[in-house]
Structure formats: C-alpha cells, structure tokens
Amino acid sequence: xxxxxxxxxxxxxxxxxxxxxxxxxxxxxxxxxxxxxxxxxxxxxxxxxxxxxxxxxxxxxxxxxxxxxxxxxxxxxxxxxxxxxxxxxxxxxxxxxxxxxxxxxxxxxxxxxxxxxxxxxxxxxxxxxxxxxxxxxxxxxxxxxxxxxxxxxxxxxxxxx
Numbered sequence: 001x002x003x004x005x006x007x008x009x010x011x012x013x014x015x016x017x018x019x020x021x022x023x024x025x026x027x028x029x030x031x032x033x034x035x036x037x038x039x040x041x042x043x044x045x046x047x048x049x050x051x052x053x054x055x056x057x058x059x060x061x062x063x064x065x066x067x068x069x070x071x072x073x074x075x076x077x078x079x080x081x082x083x084x085x086x087x088x089x090x091x092x093x094x095x096x097x098x099x100x101x102x103x104x105x106x107x108x109x110x111x112x113x114x115x116x117x118x119x120x121x122x123x124x125x126x127x128x129x130x131x132x133x134x135x136x137x138x139x140x141x142x143x144x145x146x147x148x149x150x151x152x153x154x155x156x157x158x159x160x161x
Contacts, residue, residue: 008077046132
C-alpha cells in the first residue's frame with residue numbers, strides 16, 4: 001500500500017508499505033529520517049518517540065497505515081533554518097548526550113513538556129520523561145539539560161515581551 005503523510009512539514013509518500021509495518025520503520029527506512037531510534041520495538045524505551053498530530057507517540061507501536069493524511073514531526077523536525085531547537089542545544093551543552101540512542105525520544109518528550117509547562121519542577125520532569133530509558137547517563141545530566149532548556153526558553157520569552 002502507499003502511505004501519504006506530512007513529515008516535518010513536508011509531504012511524503014511511502015510505497016509498498018506492508019500493513020503491519022511500523023511508522024518507525026517507514027520513517028527510518030523508506031522516508032530517510034533515521035533520527036528516531038529502534039531499540040525495544042515494544043513501546044517501553046521511548047527512543048522512537050515522535051509527534052503524531054502534535055502528540056508524542058512511540059512510533060514503533062503505530063502502524064504505518066494509521067498515519068495516512070496525518071502530521072508527523074520527528075527529532076529532525078525540531079530544528080529549523082536558524083539552527084537547533086533550544087532543547088537540542090541544551091542537551092549538548094549539559095553533556096546529556098552520550099551514546100545517543102535514547103536522545104531522540106528524550107528531546108521530543110522534553111520539547112513537549114516545555115511547550116505545555118515552561119517551568120517544570122524536577123518531579124514534573126521525571127514524570128514527563130518516565131517512559132524514556134537511558135543506559136548511559138544516570139539521568140542527572142538529562143535533568144540538567146531539561147532545566148537549562150527551560151531557563152533559556154523562559155529567558156527568551158521574557159526578552160521578547
């Protein structure tokens with residue numbers, strides 16, 4: 001089957017998609033967006049998290065046919081012409097990127113959290129990221145990155161008012 005949807009603001013088509021194929025596979029192998037990672041294939045680790053119509057989902061659990069005519073935004077779609085999203089830059093600056101397998105999902109979840117709640121508490125951060133597993137960092141650098149991104153976004157919003 002052919003699946004047509006929007007990925008990061010651009011229309012895309014994927015041909016010869018098998019009915020049970022995951023959105024994750026289509027994004028990585030058919031559309032050329034390898035940012036989302038394939039780790040558990042069971043929706044347990046969060047490394048494949050993308051936005052689907054503005055809501056974070058584990059793309060390994062979404063059948064490709066379910067995205068027909070819908071909007072998908074991947075980790076690649078967080079950056080724009082002017083550069084990295086503040087969340088992406090904060091993860092780099094705080095040293096929260098190690099092996100990088102969990103990073104795409106953490107970035108999408110953090111981006112979503114800060115859009116909903118610009119100044120989250122540590123408890124809010126932990127809860128929002130609870131579906132994302134990291135084996136390298138021990139999470140403290142990730143917490144630092146989220147706090148840094150929050151501070152920068154709030155500072156930028158304050159400067160533009």
